[in-house]
Amino acid sequence: MKANLVMTKELVVCHPEQTVFEVLKVLREKSFRVLPVVDENQKILGAVNMLSMLSKLVPEYIVKGYLKSIPYAPDMGVLRKHYKEIIDHKVIDIMDDNPTIVGENESLLSVTSALIAFDRFEYAFVADKENVLLGIIASSDIVRCLSKFDPEVLFDA
């Protein structure tokens, strides 16, 4: 089985110039976990998800220093302050610019290994050789596919 048979093809995407506020609204209203960020030719530029947005709210000296965890610190209103600051920014400022991307002809085994190897989010974008977005595969899509185990479908492609 190949990636293009498992992926979701009907996609909602966003563009780099949209504001964080607009994109978060779409994520919340549609209960999506991720939105691909694409240019006018549908080429993948990055991804926006809740975690990539939250990672911009925590001061860098915490996430990149010796302070891996700070159980002793109060909230200090830092998150809210930074949230207010970034809400009007463009998506390109907060997006994850290195999302997991797989080829349309990659096997399900290869896609699953890629998801585990990159270990950040539970999805991979499917793209052609020009990096044009074709679909998205979530880990739940793979499990769904396996649960409907049909040897002919899984192995002949």
Add this chain to the structure above:
Amino acid sequence: MHDSVNHVIFGLDPTWVAVSLLLCVYAIIMAEKFNRAVLSLLGAGLMILCGVITQKQAVAGIDFNTIGLLTGMMVIVAISQKTGMFQYVAIKSAKFVKGEPWGILVMLSVVTAVFSAFLDNVTTVLLIAPVTLLITDALGIKPYPFLFAQILASNIGGTATLIGDPPNIMIGSAAGLSFYEFLVNLAPITPFIFLVTMVCIWFMFGKGLYATDEAKALVMQFNENDALEDVPLMKKSLLVLFLVITGFTVAHSFHLEPASIAMFGAALLLLLQTWGMDLHDKDHAYEGIMAEVEWTTIFFFVGLFVIVTGVEHTGVIEMLAHKTLELTGGDFNATAGAILWVSAVASALIDNIPFVATMIPLIENMAPTFGGADELVPLWWALALGACLGGNGSLIGASANLIVAGFAQRAGHPIMFLQFMKHAFGLMLISIAIAHVYLHLRYLS
């Protein structure tokens, strides 16, 4: 020494080859475009490949006492910092002064200075600077004065002991000066320099430090007990740190080198840390700690020792020593003063580690003039004071300064090179003037 020079390629003069290599490595290190460990190893390799020295001579030139002491302490610190005890002390000290900004600045500077005396400066600021940024975020004030004071405190504190700063480790090892001798000769003056520096910082920033009562209350909400992540490991770390420092203090009486004690302490703490784990977990823990040792620094030292050995073999350093003595008229006091001030200004502008590596053989070569190696001791203190305190002169004066600047940048409050130098260079000169008076009163006449 000249007789040991081998067949230099293309019949080139070994002196020119060695000096050119040394200057090239210095210059490229200053340009900061390449990794300094790679550069020093390349320079060392070329020193041997060009035939200036043999591999045997190169290996003999590597000071394994410095390497062992650094590596051992890095392992001990890598384990102890996981326990959160350093953050505990930082937060406790901030709450001790009830969240008052100036009080916090002083307390965190004291903590930095004391830690820097026993840990390396880079580790100290890596531990304290992020907590400082959390606290200044809570206070709602700019972190610059706090970070500025910590940079100065780390270099002043590091001056106080044999293990506080790499130049001291190198000097102690080369001159056979013990931990105890460093403590007795350098530690007495550092609190005074620290005090004077803090008074100057008060005049620079003290009046501008203001926080609301709500902000101070927020600092009091920090719970230092939650910082302690692994109390059993903390007890083991404290035990080993205590044993190692006691060991350093008495080592000389038992004819032991500090490296042996540090390496033994590191091995003991690795054993204690993994006591009771299964074999797989033990291996995993050892590998994790080994990965945290700053191998870049270690290999930088290895390469540097070889390069300096190469230059030393050509007799250039001996010649420079004679020239220096000619300039000072062979006067001991003038020589000590010159070493102090030149080391300070040089350390502010270039990496003090290669500088001290070159100065050590230069001072050793002065022994015949001043009546033997034992008479040189005040010159070693002058070099240590100049090289360690000189690091405060600019942002590139010491590795710890750059680490703090990196944190400040990430926190959105970058420390500018000239802004720092404007505040710090004068303070550095004051500290060197104090050191000069101290040297004069205690050792010179």
